[in-house]
Amino acid sequence: MSHEKIEEQKRIYNDWSFLLSQQVEPLKISGYSIEDSLVIKYLYFIHQQKQTEYIPIPFFRDFYNNLIASIRKGNKFKKNRNLTPINLFRTLRYFNVELQDFYKLQVPSSFIEKIKEKTIDESGDCLAPWCEGFGKNGTLKKAEMGRVSNYKRVSICEKCNLMYGYNKKNNTWENIDKIIQDYKVSSQNLYGIKKLDDFYKCNNLLSDFRMNFLIGYLLNHSLINIMEINEFKRNLHQKQVQLKKLIFKTKSVPYLRSMAREQYGWNDINFFFVYHTTEIQRYLFFDLKRDRKINKSKELKIILKKRVESFLDDILKKNRLLTLEMVAQGIDINVKTLRKYGLNEIVVNAINQQKGEQLLEEKAKFKIIINDYIKNCIEDNLRPNSRVIYKLLGTTYITMKKNHPDICDLIKTNFNMTNGILHTNMLNEYKIKYKVAISKIINEGNFKLAYSRINKEAQLGVDYLRRYPELRVFVDTEIKNCLKQ
Numbered sequence: 431m432s433h434e435k436i437e438e439q440k441r442i443y444n445d446w447s448f449l450l451s452q453q454v455e456p457l458k459i460s461g462y463s464i465e466d467s468l469v470i471k472y473l474y475f476i477h478q479q480k481q482t483e484y485i486p487i488p489f490f491r492d493f494y495n496n497l498i499a500s501i502r503k504g505n506k507f508k509k510n511r512n513l514t515p516i517n518l519f520r521t522l523r524y525f526n527v528e529l530q531d532f533y534k535l536q537v538p539s540s541f542i543e544k545i546k547e548k549t550i551d552e553s554g555d556c557l558a559p560w561c562e563g564f565g566k567n568g569t570l571k572k573a574e575m576g577r578v579s580n581y582k583r584v585s586i587c588e589k590c591n592l593m594y595g596y597n598k599k600n601n602t603w604e605n606i607d608k609i610i611q612d613y614k615v616s617s618q619n620l621y622g623i624k625k626l627d628d629f630y631k632c633n634n635l636l637s638d639f640r641m642n643f644l645i646g647y648l649l650n651h652s653l654i655n656i657m658e659i660n661e662f663k664r665n666l667h668q669k670q671v672q673l674k675k676l677i678f679k680t681k682s683v684p685y686l687r688s689m690a691r692e693q694y695g696w697n698d699i700n701f702f703f704v705y706h707t708t709e710i711q712r713y714l715f716f717d718l719k720r721d722r723k724i725n726k727s728k729e730l731k732i733i734l735k736k737r738v739e740s741f742l743d744d745i746l747k748k749n750r751l752l753t754l755e756m757v758a759q760g761i762d763i764n765v766k767t768l769r770k771y772g773l774n775e776i777v778v779n780a781i782n783q784q785k786g787e788q789l790l791e792e793k794a795k796f797k798i799i800i801n802d803y804i805k806n807c808i809e810d811n812l813r814p815n816s817r818v819i820y821k822l823l824g825t826t827y828i829t830m831k832k833n834h835p836d837i838c839d840l841i842k843t844n845f846n847m848t849n850g851i852l853h854t855n856m857l858n859e860y861k862i863k864y865k866v867a868i869s870k871i872i873n874e875g876n877f878k879l880a881y882s883r884i885n886k887e888a889q890l891g892v893d894y895l896r897r898y899p900e901l902r903v904f905v906d907t908e909i910k911n912c913l914k915q
């Protein structure tokens with residue numbers, strides 16, 4: 431045993447000294463990083479061994495598949511799933527191959543191509559000829575609902591909410607709802623159909639379920655013209671809310687349909703009409719993890735978060751004032767649950783943002799009122815009054831100071847400015863009166879120009895000249911000028 435142990439140690443030592451020696455060129459396959467190149471070489475090595483030797487599958491399969499996925503998608507896996515020097519040594523020892531020989535191994539380009547070629551093109555376009563997304567690449571959006579029927583990957587058309595599954599065998603997207611297929615089968619003069627009976631008459635190829643499913647979709651997307659449509663549209667919003675509540679209880683469409691019939695008395699067309707509205711389809715898009723029960727709080731949180739965000743988006747577009755209760759109600763939970771998953775923060779942020787925007791709007795209104803008031807004061811020669819302005823603004827100084835301290839400052843500055851202007855206007859007016867008075871006195875032949883005489887002639891108060899030194903300077907200068915002449 432000791433002998434074996436020593437041999438083992440020797441090998442480890444040799445492997446590391448080989449890796450660390452200066453002569454070893456790093457493995458590099460063009461177009462790939464050194465790490466990916468090493469992984470590709472490793473995959474090729476395993477691939478070769480598989481041709482000649484039995485490989486215990488459980489040991490390699492996950493590891494091997496993960497490595498392939500990591501090359502294809504650039505995914506990084508948990509530490510124990512990555513190729514480490516230890517994994518590499520262990521594998522080489524298992525097959526009794528020297529590290530140096532592994533290094534010498536040449537990977538044929540056909541093998542690299544083989545790994546590359548299976549890369550799946552995730553993008554796709556809607557196949558419904560009536561859809562806006564028809565023929566436009568990238569309209570399909572990945573849906574988080576796990577496996578639906580036999581499709582591992584599911585996408586939803588952003589424009590018309592049709593559901594698509596990816597068929598791995600021929601690398602194409604297929605319409606899961608089969609609406610397009612059904613529509614094609616029964617598309618003769620559908621638009622002109624005015625009565626449901628006529629529709630049923632020309633569509634005996636489909637089962638009742640599929641037919642009603644199709645009618646609901648066609649009605650909702652105005653692809654058939656049935657007069658009775660108004661009946662289905664009645665109380666649509668309320669019906670959507672009711673249906674959402676049912677969706678919470680079940681995942682299967684047939685079961686939902688029968689629940690709607692039992693609880694609300696809906697007929698099939700009614701049900702499918704509501705079911706195919708954009709609102710419900712979007713909701714399903716976030717809601718249905720069809721093959722798994724949502725019991726993990728983390729998953730639920732992700733779903734609820736998406737719902738909250740989508741709801742906020744809707745409400746903000748409609749410019750309605752938000753409250754926590756409203757958002758909780760909108761996604762059919764209560765405020766307590768909203769808090770439990772820490773989602774109240776998103777809502778509170780949105781509320782604050784909305785408040786901020788509201789305050790900005792309010793501010794703009796206040797500014798207009800202040801401007802008008804100041805303009806009137808100057809025109810009417812009235813001193814601005816803070817009691818009057820706050821009354822005009824419909825608020826009090828204290829509230830204003832709390833919400834818009836800058837508006838309080840603005841009012842103060844404007845008042846000072848207005849008082850300044852009014853004062854200057856007043857002095858200018860007095861100056862004109864004094865000027866007229868002085869020239870009148872002189873013209874009358876009086877050259878004794880006492881202030882009292884001038885005041886009397888100008889009909890101004892006796893103390894004006896004492897109160898406003900600027901006026902006195904003006905009067906003195908004016909007297910001098912007149913006497914000179």
Ligand SMILES: [Zn+2]
Nearest residue numbers: 556561587590
């Ligand atoms: Zn579409």
